Amino acid sequence: MMFPIRCFSCGAPIGHRWEEYKRRVEEGEPSGKVLDSMGFKRYCCRRMFISGVDVFNEIVEFHRRYSEYGRSQKT
C-alpha cells in the first residue's frame, strides 16, 4: 500500500517526509544522511523509510491504464 502515516513502533508521524526522502535518495544522496538531516534518530522510524516501497502507485498505474476498459461496467 502507500507509505504509512506513522511509524509502526513509536507512532511518530513520518508520512509527510516520505516524498522529500524519496526525491533526495533518487538524486543520489545516501539514505542514512537524508534521515539524519530530517531528524529521524530512532531506528524504528529509520527502517520505515529504508524499507518503504510504494506498491499503491502500481495499483493506480493499473487503474490509469485499464480504467477505460472498466468504464463500460459502470452504471
Next chain:
Amino acid sequence: MMGLQLVRVVDEGGDSWVRLELSDGLPTPVANALRRAIINEVPTMAVEEVLVIENSSAMPNEILAHRISLIPFVSDIDNYSLPEECTCGSKLGCERCVVRFVLRAAADTDTVTVYSRDISPEKPDIKVAPVSGDFPIITLAPGQRVELELYVRLGKGRKHAKWQSGIATLYEENGRRYLYVESFGFLPARRMVKEAVKIINQQVKELEQKLEEVMKNAEE
C-alpha cells in the same frame, strides 16, 4: 517542598521536544507516572469518524479512514472538551466537542495525489488543522473520486494510539535522571508536561475522594 526545584530544562528543540533533568526531590515512580500520563492521558485531536460519501479509489474505505485517522491535528484543548465529558451528551457531538472537516478530491485526466492540505474545515478560521499539509493520503487514477466528511474529536492515547500526544522516556545517564519528551505536533512539548502534571493532580484528588468515601462507608 515549596520552592524546591524538582525539574530543570536541560535542552529544548523548540516546540518539538524538551529534555528535563529530575532532581532528587522527585522520586522515580512519580516521574514514571508523568511519563505514562504524557503517553496515555494528555488529550489530543484526531479524526474519529469518517463519513464516506463517495470513494471510487483503489483503496478500501476502512484503510482510507484508518490512514486519515492517523494524521495528527493541531489540538485546541482549551476550547474543546472530550466527548465523554461534554455537556451536550450527544453521540454525534456539538460545537464544543467535534470539529468537522471535508475532504473532496477527484482525478480528471491525470493521476492526482491527495494530501492532508486538501482537508478543509467546514467553518473557516479555527486553530484545529492537520499538523503538516504534506501527508499523502491517497493517489487517485483518472476518473476516481473521494468525498469524505471527517469528524475530529479530542481523545486520549489510552483509547487509541492515534491520540498519543508524543514520546516520553525516562533514563539515567552518569548518575543523573532525565525525562525526554517529544511531541508529535498536537501540542508543544512543554505544554504536554504541564497537562500531564494537571492530570496526575486530578487523578490523585479523585483517588483521595474515593478513599474518603470508602472509609466513611466502612465506619458506618
